Structure formats: C-alpha cells, structure tokens
Amino acid sequence: MNVLITGFKPFGGMRVNPTQQLIEAIEHEDLPPHVRIHTALLPVHYDECVQRVIAQIEQVGPDVVISCGLAAGRTAITPERIGINIKDTAPGEAIPDNRGVKPVDEPINPYGPDGLFSTLPNRRIVNKLREHGIPAYISNTAGTYICNNTLYGTLDYIRRKQLPIRAGFIHFPASTEMSVDKPLMASLPLDTMLTALRLIVETVAEDVNA
Amino acid sequence: MNVLITGFKPFGGMRVNPTQQLIEAIEHEDLPPHVRIHTALLPVHYDECVQRVIAQIEQVGPDVVISCGLAAGRTAITPERIGINIKDTAPGEAIPDNRGVKPVDEPINPYGPDGLFSTLPNRRIVNKLREHGIPAYISNTAGTYICNNTLYGTLDYIRRKQLPIRAGFIHFPASTEMSVDKPLMASLPLDTMLTALRLIVETVAEDVNA
C-alpha cells in the first residue's frame, strides 16, 4: 500500500512548520510492513499546492493521500470533514499566501461542486487517537486558505479522474517548541504529533485493507 | 418580494433565543416598500426544522429565505457560507436536540451533495453591516447541528425542486441580555442585531432586484 503524506513549509512569519518536521520523521517510524510511505513538501501557494500533490499522485500512484497542515491555536489533532470550493483571504480574516496572493471569494474550480467530503476514516482516526491518549476531534472547516485549497483540489482531482484513491487532510496544532515564544498559544509536543501521525497511517491501512 | 425569515426557540438550557426575538421584532421595522416579511419559529429538532421551513416555503412562496440562529460565543454577525450534508453530535462536541436525538456522522440526505453554498449575497451583507458600524464576517462552518441542518436542508430542497429561491443562514451572537448571567460570553445588544437583520433584508432586496 502506497501512502502519500504531504506537509507545508513555514508561513505567516513562523520559523518552523511542524508538518514539515512530521513528514521528515514519519519514514523512520515503525509502520505496518505492507505500507510504503512517500512524502512531499508543498508550497504555501494557492493552486500550486494542489499542482504539487497532483504531480506526486501521478508519480507514485498512492492508494491514500494524507495531507497535513498547521492550525495554530487549535488544541487537538483534527481531521477535516470537508473541503470547500472557495479561496478567500478577505481583510482581517487571513494572511496572503507566500507569494502575496490574496483572493476574495474565488472558486478553486469554477465547475466543481461546492464541497467535497474527505474520504479518510475520520471517526475511526479520532477514536484511535483518543484510545492512545491523544486529544482529537473532527473539524468542520479547513478554512478558505491553502489547507482547504489542498484538500478540495486533491479530492476534486480524484473525483474528476475517478481514481481509486482515498484522500483527506489532518490539521495539527502548534508544536510545544513553537509556543515557547507565544506561550498563550495551545500546543502539543512534536513527538505526540508524530505518534498521532503513525496511528493515523495505521488506521488508514487497516481501513483500506478491510 | 416575499421574504421568509426563520428563527429558533431556546435550547441547551438557555431561557431565550435572540433569533426568536428578532423575528418577532423585524415586522415592525421600516423595510423597503416592496418587501413583504413572513416569519416562522422553527423547532430545535433535526429534520423537523427543515420540514417546517419547507411547509412555510410551500405556503408563502418566498423569493428569499433568511434563516437565523444563535452562535453563543461568537463576536459578530456571521452569514454562513455553506451547509454540509451531515448530522453530528459526537461526544463532547455538541448537545442533543430538544427531543434528545444525538446522531453521529449521519447524512441529512443520503443522496445529496456533500455541501451546498448559501445563495445569499454574503459578501455584500458583510460589507453593508461594516459600513453601518456592525461587526460581521463570513463564517465557513455552521456546525453539524440544527442550524446546519436547516441551511443544508433548505438549500437541498430548493435544489431538488429547482425553485427560483435564494436562501441562506445568518448566525447571531448571544444578546447582551444573555451575557448578563454569563459575563465571559461575547454579545451584541438585541437592537444592534435587529438593525443588522433590517440591513440584511435591505441588501438582499437590492441584490435580488438588481
């Protein structure tokens, strides 16, 4: 089973992005023997983030795509339920992407459906993480920024091509390392988040096999 | 122009629901002469909330449906961008409806699309409210509870019947009256929210005419 896991570069003035650290570390974890991990670091750019995922899908032919992003301020690991067909960085609501692009209420795909559900086993993931003492809940919004763009764009590509690929998005909180400089920001340690990512891969592997 | 405006009864142990007060008051506001307001108070029940909206649509034949709900804790008036095809009151994430029903990850319509965008002019509404000194932003999640059920169910009915009706959902914060007993809960005064609802009706009326 081929599993493509993606993360992001730092953005918004932060020095690190824990999802970059997670995809660098996940390959050294003890994973189920039939699982082969492929990783990709995505640019924090509207549209280009999806182009990179699509290029990776075409190259490695994954059975599953797990995209990972940072949701600074969240307290738990949060699989996203839905990607929505919008790019929006309206004033006061978000920051431009790493090229300075700030769309307002633009569709990602003018011919696409309004929303597309993640096809990862989100409820099983949440239950598994909780059994292992890691806080988790299903999030109902991935925002309207790069993370949502990646989720929607990936699901829409799979839909249009009718590919037998399951895909979804997991938001991670700030790492405890990051909250040292911003101590009012909730966090989880990177090693807890790495355990979570390993458990997510295991859950997905069981689910796809079953 | 017929405009159907809906609100909710109290729930979750609260004594009042400002959206009930708003629909009782909006008829006495100074509205554009060609606008005729109809109101309906919805039950805080999965499924039944939509049945009541549909019955009202069939009875009054509205051009526009504006559903209103309480989002306790929010700081601003928030038009919702999307309704999603899910009912979910997973443990720790929400409260049962007023009959005690607690679905987990159930579809509202097993054959419906994953998400449906509001067809109200949300961006124009937000801009209009801000011009009048009222804080507002577009929300990207109406949750997975009765409010989302109302939004999705209404949009899905209009879609299935191919009706020429615009519809959407506006979340209002707690009223200042409510926050007297819970002073850490953000609020806006009921009269500010009534002004907001009047401005929303005006914006919708301009938009549909244009």
Place this chain on the structure above:
Amino acid sequence: MNVLITGFKPFGGMRVNPTQQLIEAIEHEDLPPHVRIHTALLPVHYDECVQRVIAQIEQVGPDVVISCGLAAGRTAITPERIGINIKDTAPGEAIPDNRGVKPVDEPINPYGPDGLFSTLPNRRIVNKLREHGIPAYISNTAGTYICNNTLYGTLDYIRRKQLPIRAGFIHFPASTEMSVDKPLMASLPLDTMLTALRLIVETVAEDVNA
C-alpha cells in the same frame, strides 16, 4: 461630591480609545444633582499616567477617582479588584508604552506594599450593571501595564498622603465600532458603555453618601 474620571489616549496601534470617548461624553449625561464631574485624559506612559492623576487630585480635590481603561478582548465591564506593585512588559506578554518604554519586573514604588485593593464599591457596581442588563464582573488582574500602574499609583498616593478619597479602576471592552475592523474581538457599543459609566457614578455617589 467631586468625582474625577480619567481615560486614556489610543495605544498599541488602535485609532481610538473608547475611554477617551467616554470621558468626553459623561459630562453630558443626566447625573445626580450633587455630583460634579471632572475629567482627565492620561498619557499611555508608565509613571506619567500617575503624575497626571496626582496633579488632577491636587487641583480638583475629588471625593472619588474612577479611572477607566480599555481591555481589548474582554466581553464585559470589569471593575478591577487590585493594583499590584509591578511594571512588566516581558517579551511576548505586552507592548511598550507610547514612549517605547518596556520595563521588566520593576516595582512602581520600591517601598510600597505588594498590592492595594480598589476602594470603589465593586460588588455593588457589578450588581447594579447586571440589574440594568449590562454584563459585568470583578476582574482580579489589571495586568502589569499602564492601567495597573494608574490604579496602583493612585491608591498608593492616597495611602501615603492618607487622603479621604476612594479610588479604583474600571476596564471596558473594545467598542463595537472598533470590532468592525477586527470582527473576532468581543465588544459592547459605546452607548452601552456610557450608560454603564453613568450607573457606576450613581452607585459610587450612593455608596459614599450612605
């Protein structure tokens, strides 16, 4: 009865400070006939804020000093319980004053007590505001910035001089006008806050008379 009411100029990049607007407006309110209001606009400077209060005390000989400040993010009117003998703008915890001064863990008065309680009737104020539908609670920290400096410095001056003056500090949330540009910031309308300030003066006047 002479009542000195103080407010602040804008700081931290904000364009307005509602407490400046409140002290400009309070004189035009309908107050008890035996109450004479004096107002002062304080600089957002450590130490100088207190010097200005002291100069005003010496000039107008007040029976009561009510200092007012902005606590952006709070949801209610909050009389402060205590001023503490510290100036602190440690990294990540606060912003410099309007001259760029950033003390860390410095005493306001090296010979003063650690803390001094407000001598305003805080509990009666909170009850009165709630009776009038305005959310309020007693706050247990005025921070370690200019507001706390004003509260502690005023109480410490009155203590050292053994003056028959009651004094305290009221924090106000952002005005609704301010939250238009930052719609995730809780607010109350300026007119609600002006009513609150009038009720506070009334409560203080009753209390001092009794």
Place this chain on the structure above:
Amino acid sequence: MNVLITGFKPFGGMRVNPTQQLIEAIEHEDLPPHVRIHTALLPVHYDECVQRVIAQIEQVGPDVVISCGLAAGRTAITPERIGINIKDTAPGEAIPDNRGVKPVDEPINPYGPDGLFSTLPNRRIVNKLREHGIPAYISNTAGTYICNNTLYGTLDYIRRKQLPIRAGFIHFPASTEMSVDKPLMASLPLDTMLTALRLIVETVAEDVNA
C-alpha cells in the same frame, strides 16, 4: 535543602488532578543531591488547604515551599506573581470548594495585607523552562479560589512568623490525558510538566544557594 511541594486532589467534577500525579512522581526524578523533597496533597477546601501547608511547614521545616495547582484552559506553565487577600466564588465566576463552601468577597485574613508577592524566582523559572522548550509565563492572577487561598495563606503565615522560607505557586495546564475527553481544552503532557517541575526545583535550589 528541604523543599516542600504540594498538589491538589481532583475537583470540579474532574477525575484526576495532574498536580497530584506530579507530586507522586517528582520524588523519583533525578534532583540535585543536596535537595530533599517532601510532598503534601492538599484538600480542595478554603482555609483547610492552608492549615495543611502550615502543618507540613511545622513538621518538615522547609527552606522552600512550591505549591502546585491546576489551571484548566491555560496553555503554559505559569508561576503566579501574587496572592490576594480574598475568597470569592461569586455567581457565574467559579465553583464551590469540595465541601460546597461559596464565599463572596471575604478576606482570607481580616488583618492581612491586600496582596503578597511570591518569593520564588519566577522570572528565572520562566526563562529556564523556555530554554528547555517548555512554554511558560508569569501569571498575574491566581484567581480567588483555593489556589489563591493556598498562595496567600502560606505567604501570610511566613510573613507573620517571620520565617526564612521562600514560597510560591505554580499553575499547570490540563494534562493531555485530560483533554482527550475535552479536546477543546489546551494541554501539556504529564511528562513535560514533570520535567518542568524538576527544572523549577533546580532553579529554586540554585537561587537559594546563590
């Protein structure tokens, strides 16, 4: 050097209190050779919490008292700056103690000073924790509940008896284990908090020696 470390039993309907777990675990940590740890589990009762600390002080003759408490919702380790002379569980602001006692605006010691500063090296503690990657900041309020009662009561006893003992209070966030059932509550893992407590003991030991 004798160091007395105190923690609390569960309260407010929670099943565990991480400070109970911390004081059970700290003795097995690798501490400076000249440090001898004594621990005490305090009741969640106004007044009795202090009586227990005083009994322990008289029994073990500590050089330092480090009291530990849970601040559910906080994101970092927070040494408290000050204890204040008040017990308050006003409606909507706090919960009764474990005997159901709910004082409103009562002094802890009717003859005591309004506030008493912690005599732990709080700034050095915060800097040490941050150097080791653990988020921390100095808190300016321990509330008006049992934790504040313990801090104020301990400092006031030491003051009245003129004892050569340094004392203070450290608030810890919820443990990650606790946030599994309340995933919107910020947390740190118990082992991170145990490392923090060990570093705090080390810092205090260096400071008292110096």
